[in-house]
Amino acid sequence: MSKSRVKKKLTKKQKVRYSIIGGILLLLLLIGAIIYKANSTNNSKKDEKDSYEILIVKEKDPLILKGIVQPKDTQYFNFDQSQGKISNISVQNGQNVKTGEVIATYQNATAEDQADEQSQSLDKFNLAVSNAQDNLNVATDKQGELETQLANARIDNDKASIEASKQALSAQKDVVNQAQQALDSANLDLSNASKSIERAQKRVTTTVTAPSDGIVYINEKGKVDPTVAYATLVSPETVVNGTVSEYDFKKVKKDQEVDIKSISDDKKIKGKVTNVNQLPETSGQAGADANKSSVSNYSFTVQPEENMQYGTNVQISIKSTTLEIPKSAVLKEEDGNYVFLYKDGKAKKQAVTVSEAGNIDVVNKGLNAKDVIIVKPDKEIKDGKEVKVADNK
Template identity: 30%
Template sequence: MKKKKKIIIASIAGLVIAGVGIFALRSGNQEPQYSAYTVKTADPLQLKGKVEPIQKQLYFLDSTKGVIQNIPVTNGQEVTAGTPLIEYQNDTAQNELVTQQHAINKSTLDASQAEQTVASGERQVQTITNQITDTQNKIAAAQVPEEKAALNEQLRQQQADLQSANDQLSQARFAVQGAYEDVQAAKDVLTNQQQQASTSVVAESDGIVSVDEKGKASPEVPVVTVSSKGKQIKGTVTEYDLDKLVPGQTVEVSTIGDNKQAEGKIKSISSSAIPASNDNNNVASYEFIVEGEFPWADDLSTVITLKQDQLLLPDAAVMKKGDKQYVYKYISGKVKQTEIQTQDIGGRKVVTAGLKAKDKIIENPDSALKDGETIQVSAND
């Protein structure tokens, strides 16, 4: 009987030990209930852009100036402000030049004839003046009253002739002045016509020239383009990422293809959206300018990379208690309830206070999790 009891007790003990072993084995293989998430900044934002000159001057065909006779610059030529770019010739104005030159010649001839009239008048005045002097001398020397009377009568006639000669001389001099004014006016008209007959369009600023021969026949194509040596990048950003751009922000610009890189800064951001080319596209896009040293060809495609300092969180990691938000930090195997502040930007939850990059938090907390609790977690980064 005693032997039978011993066997039963040993069997029960064996079952207990086996049960404990199975429970321990199951507990050791049980998956952690919570996942850890490492707080990190948002991925860099990459936007499309193109290289363009800081300043560009376009010179189109101007038919009012006539036809293009010559383009004295070539592709790739470096010019300074004032350099002739396009030379026009106006055939109508050229014909008017001949007529106007005849008008100048006639006015010049009239002026020359008027000068001759003045010279003749001056000689006549001098002759009459000399006659008056001679008569006055004779009157002074005359002894006979009858002779004096005749000389006095002669003097009165000579003085009348002198007055008439002086009047004619004044008119002749006035005619000379008018003739030369006509000559100058005709020359002014000629100068204006010469400018219209042969006109040069000059560069308004320094830069590099680009010539398009198609522009000679089409007013819609620039004949000559002068682009500044300094370059900038013009990029586009959608309304979803517009808030991430700030003037003065440093960016990295790289060319597509050969991947040349240069640093730049956002110079300006347009406040008005680009007109949509597709009526079905309801996403607004905006232009922005990046300034920097970009020694690349115009219209080259680029990628503009913006580093983002925003800390992003999964929505499920954030718990609420009243009007406050908190997460569970995971530190050395324990959790610590930590109050945070967030902001929803573009559909993402962004941390504004309470956490920093590389902090570990519980990604899937629940109401059973307690502050200070020791737990095992699985990584979910």
């Protein structure tokens, strides 16, 4: 007869006891987990508190402005009706010309007619001079005769003849003076007439010459239309003319080095600011709507290191030397402002001069680009103290 194994059942009391023990064990495990997590969090917070955020000081992004390439010098030649009509343009479109080279010739028909008329009247003035000279010669000869008579009367000691000769000679001298004045007047009239003819003749043909070396461009329409230049002379040297708004006006300075980039081909060229116009190109107009505001723009000129194509649109990049740092990095103390540099694992106290600019401070003195500073220093940091930093440069 086989012996069967009989399973012993737990009593109700035993079940209650085991349930209580299991609950206690579970509670102990839960408390242990909470304590472990709290310790981990505290350790993490301690590590975070012991480390500081750092920042590499950088220069502000460059100022980017727009510009266009234009000739350094431009001369416009417009039709001048007072000179007559343009009879000839002596140069070709796009031709290189030298200083003094003839560009165009005027022909003045009115001046030509005046010169012809005055030339015809010149014979009359020449005849008047000739007649006045003859009259003077006759009067002078007569004066000579009377002087001889007076001399003879004195030799003869004829008082009556001497007195008569003196009176006649005195009267003749007046005649000679009058004849001389008439000759002078005739010569003056002749001279004025000759000069007038000379001026008229100069106005008949007028040439226009190049005031400087350059390239000349011709517009045939301008030969009869004074509102259009018949010739435009441009220098081979080029400049870049740019504009800057009133907000960035003080950032553009004469002799400042800039980078020029062509928009069409990304070609980059160095340049220098040669002039900044102190007067705005545009401003609010009188009588304009008070609710509308306008921004003034100022022109400036850049000399590129090499000539560029006329009319090319470019970007002008002006490097900024401004250093900006967070306000939280600056400690304001009684004797001045300070920041903490981070160098070789240690904090170094550094005096700085700053000016406020909104939510940041602009460094005027005390820091250089690429310096590393502690963003939020606290009272625990001391000069020369080793510090732990977060890896967030």
